[in-house]
Amino acid sequence: METKTARLALTGLAHDTRLAIFRLLVPAGPEGLPAGELGDQLHLAAATLSFHLKELRHAGLVSQQRAGRSIFYAADYTAMNGLIAYLTENCCQGVACTPAAPAAARYAKNSRAVRHRKSRGQT
Amino acid sequence: METKTARLALTGLAHDTRLAIFRLLVPAGPEGLPAGELGDQLHLAAATLSFHLKELRHAGLVSQQRAGRSIFYAADYTAMNGLIAYLTENCCQGVACTPAAPAAARYAKNSRAVRHRKSRGQT
DNA sequence: ACAATATTTCTAGAATACTGGAAATATGGA
DNA sequence: TCCATATTTCCAGTATTCTAGAAATATTGT
Numbered sequence: 001m002e003t004k005t006a007r008l009a010l011t012g013l014a015h016d017t018r019l020a021i022f023r024l025l026v027p028a029g030p031e032g033l034p035a036g037e038l039g040d041q042l043h044l045a046a047a048t049l050s051f052h053l054k055e056l057r058h059a060g061l062v063s064q065q066r067a068g069r070s071i072f073y074a075a076d077y078t079a080m081n082g083l084i085a086y087l088t089e090n091c092c093q094g095v096a097c098t099p100a101a102p103a104a105a106r107y108a109k110n111s112r113a114v115r116h117r118k119s120r121g122q123t
Numbered sequence: 124m125e126t127k128t129a130r131l132a133l134t135g136l137a138h139d140t141r142l143a144i145f146r147l148l149v150p151a152g153p154e155g156l157p158a159g160e161l162g163d164q165l166h167l168a169a170a171t172l173s174f175h176l177k178e179l180r181h182a183g184l185v186s187q188q189r190a191g192r193s194i195f196y197a198a199d200y201t202a203m204n205g206l207i208a209y210l211t212e213n214c215c216q217g218v219a220c221t222p223a224a225p226a227a228a229r230y231a232k233n234s235r236a237v238r239h240r241k242s243r244g245q246t
Numbered sequence: 247a248c249a250a251t252a253t254t255t256c257t258a259g260a261a262t263a264c265t266g267g268a269a270a271t272a273t274g275g276a
Numbered sequence: 277t278c279c280a281t282a283t284t285t286c287c288a289g290t291a292t293t294c295t296a297g298a299a300a301t302a303t304t305g306t
Contacts, residue, residue, distance in 0.1 A: 083210065
């Protein structure tokens, strides 16, 4: 997953209402839940719910499918796994998961950090 | 990790600049990088950088330590792992990771979703 | 004590996001 | 066709977040 996609997904989840919506959709499985059910459970004005569902869809986190008068929303597990994978890579890189690469070595010889280390007599 | 904590962390990362900052800090290891180095690399006005660093700190994603005139910021791997754990639980619950629980069964007998399923002759 | 460096806090303007009423759209049933 | 239901789009007001100049703070070297 690219950084831009990850950021979209992060933005999607970075709101109380949207996180709550997503958390309701996750256990609901691939069939999902109709918009109205989400509104009932979260006590949201229809327009507000619709706004957040659009955001989640834009973020690629949920899919939409009409069935009769209702529109069912479902969590996109692939997108979520992609986000987790992205974060895992950006969390473990060179630290917890891999054998701890020497971080300082990767920075420009004259970087501020290196100058600082030198001035302190560190390697 | 609680939902509130997770949301704070998500909000912390849900911004281009802050995600970029965090991505620079991750490979830098526990020693971290001085603020100025981050500013140099990301071409940020000092005040803007400081604002985002404060946000990241408030989100519990980075720690701060003064060393001489510089202030070093470091990624908090524990917080990041906590976030990943939270997302993993909220992604896999009853679906991908566990043996796929019957989602519909968990909803109120008279929920909109159930009414809808009944009206379609589904179980 | 003073000057230079690194960074933060203060502040206000600009940009973006959120909320919800009202109107519009889509569907199914009488 | 007409009505009820489910949901979205439109829109405007409100709130929050972002940006960056200027001033303030902290530290080090002279």
